Amino acid sequence: MAGSLPYFASRTQIIILGFVCFGCPGMFNALNGTGGGGQVDRTAGNNANTALYVCFIFSGLFGGAIVNKCGVRFTMFTGGIMFALYSASYIYINHTGNSWFTIWAGAMLGLGAGVFWTAQGMIMMSYPLENEKGKFITIFWIIFNLGGVLGGVVLLLTNYNHEGPLSDAAYAAFLAIEVCGAFCALVLAPPSKVKRSDGSSIEIKKVENILDDALAILRLFADPWMLLLIPMMFSSNFYYSYQFGPYNGSLFTTRTKGFNNIWYWGAQMATSFALTRLLDHQSLSRKLRALIGVAITFCAVNAVWTGTFLMQSRYTHGASAAGPTDYPGGAIDFKDTARAAGPCILYACMGIQDALWNNMAYWLLGTITNDASKLARYAGFYKAIQSIGAAVSWQLDAKNVAFKTQLAVNWALLDVAAIMMFYLSFRITNSAVEFTESEREMLVQANADVDTDTEKILVIDD
Template sequence: MASSALESQDAGEKRIWYRRTLFNAFVIGSVGFLAPGLWNAMSSLGAGGAESPFLVNAANALVFGLMGIFCLLGGPIANRIGLNWTLFLGAAGYPVYAAGLYTNNRFGNVWLVLVGAVACGVSAGLFWASEGAVALGYPEPSKRGKYMNIWLIFRTGGPLVGGAIVLALNHGANQKGKGKVGPKIYLIFIALQCIAAPIALLLTKPEKVQRSDGSKVKVIHEKSFAAEIRALGKAVSRRDILLLLPVFWAAYFNQYVGNFEVYFFGVRARALIGFVGNFANLLASQLISLLLDYKCFAVKKRINIGFYYVIFWHLVAWIYGWVINEKFTKEQPDLDWTSEQFTEGFFVILLWYFAQQSLQNWLYYFVSTKTDNISELSRFTGILRGQESFAQAVSFGINTRDWYGGRVPLAVNTILLGLSVVPTWIAVREHTPVEADKNWGSEEEQIHPEIVGEDEKNKIVVVKSNAH
């Protein structure tokens, strides 16, 4: 009966390749590859490839401050103008930022770095709010982990390609020491980032997306922008979201990693780290996505296991990071990839990346199980990424000062991570996932439940076909 219902639904709608979830995953991934992906490639050089980290850290503090504001507003904006136009605007500011880094590297210009930071901050906020909603709201619930991984593979592909370009142009023996990268790199990045915005317009509207299981993306918009803002206020004030605010802040607070690279590694060593370090993100995403889509466990159990998995890797990364940072602070090495201590320092960065990416994937998945309405999901992902952005702004601001041994930013980050554990655990314990993929047989036989009544003890769920 269930399969015939889906056949009936499919019969009335011809499947078109550019409306399928996989195509849209490639669209969102391509924009992520070209815009924030290449931004991350520049960032992974250590302070945007600059010789001194302080101007770039100040610019990045401005980027993430604005990004936090526009991440919060991104959900309401996307629900009014559409996800494709929001994504378009979300990609448009990135090449301006790269242009600022180029003129600073080549001519010592400062003002364009700050203008680029403003443009990038506004764009990035809109980008992340729309991208998160698409990556989590378009796919079938049973495949969220898989599609989140595809999204990340593309986004990490940007730093990989960018890192390969940087490494190719900065591998010479004359670049063993500390300093800044060559200016040609930024011209390549600017050209590639200009392609991102037009690609964003290929995104299918959510109501026209065609999932493989025949289900539809649920879209319930508010009637006006003012109503969207009120809905955002309600979302921010929810108990479960308030409990998650500390971990939203802790997730991406560690921006000391850029200073760590500049302090202790030469240019070509930083170029190698910027390339190879991305594999830690890919591995982290792949491993946790396998867990989050593991159908032998209920969704709630996957979330619980993921919580302790993330804690384990953060303990490993931060204990090891503290030990090596203290050692390097005493010795003040200038590490090339041929140095004996290179591997020690490199593993600090790899573990930080691995733990950080594991946490972000888990958080996005956790938040996505709170609603099956993509409009509400855009608000949740905007809040998540907005708070992460505010945290990054504060962290970059802290790292504009040359703290001895980086102990202040490291201590603040460690304390923040510790403080976030208990409220996050409470949020996990109290969470009831909004599941669309019940274990009611094969995936093809799954159809949507609709709650039609409730007594004092339980809910009566009636399985109802979507074919009308």
């Protein structure tokens, strides 16, 4: 009988989710972090990422409906297998030099990953209680980024005495870990069988028509909260193409790219842990926590990109088939400590900025509502907008846009988005209280606005 079936703890589900992402996008991030998927010529990797994120846009828009209809296990398993397909495609490039398979695999990954990340976002934002959101995000982020650290170790060990494109052994190791990560998704419990820490249930509204739900996601373009956060969403993956390509992919030897990834993703784990101490600090109002968090993020953004600007002023291009980088002294190897210390530390600081940005993004979205169905839509919308930005950014590098121009665009986008995040932070209240349609109508008829002093936020159902 359904009533006799066991319930599963929300924290356990977040831990399992972390291991799914450890094996799938964690490995993808480590691979992408080398620039061009580990190839000397980044063209194939850049075009594959563009195809990925263009397809991601559409799968993200439909993602909330698909997750609500098909469940989290099937959608995350299917999306996870696409990560493995993408890594396998680079073995084909190593042996043929042809990029079509990698670009096609990138497109397939985009279709699967849009739904994958929508399911992930819905779980991460709706399973915790309001005073646990920072903690749960941190648990997930640490396990997830441990995948990037392991990926960096794999890259370092398999290419320690190898220069040029990544070896077949490196790609095969990524493939095996990603397949294991995909199968971990099958261990996830249905949301209806998950209990929060206080014993409350996760309520998912049944989707009867996927198209109608997708249209509900499109209507979020009329939601003032979502419009306000579009710059934050658009820029949240935009900087990856610059950090992974013109910086890590251009300045360092093959083994050092792997070494750098260990510290980039390791810094994310430490940063996320530190940030949760603030975001779940109950003695501070949620508004004050938001303002402090965004202020820290804003300062980190400008400190990191100031350092990056100083580095970028020393070179114009990276190593390629046409020749070595014009950075003074050539490609940097981590064993040359005098030359490597500063650039490697700066790359780790880029990981700190990324963790701050994305943790704050998820946390801010989670302050708007606690409704799991709405959060699935929000997650799909977030990933769709994020993917538009990523598709644009990967093409900037594919079209050989000057490195300094790419840097300037990234820096400006992040600062504009941070201003919007500050504005939202001023509007945040201590609780996301849901109103039914009848309650909403009563408020409207009474001409009663919900004031921030009441510690409520009006969430209008679609």
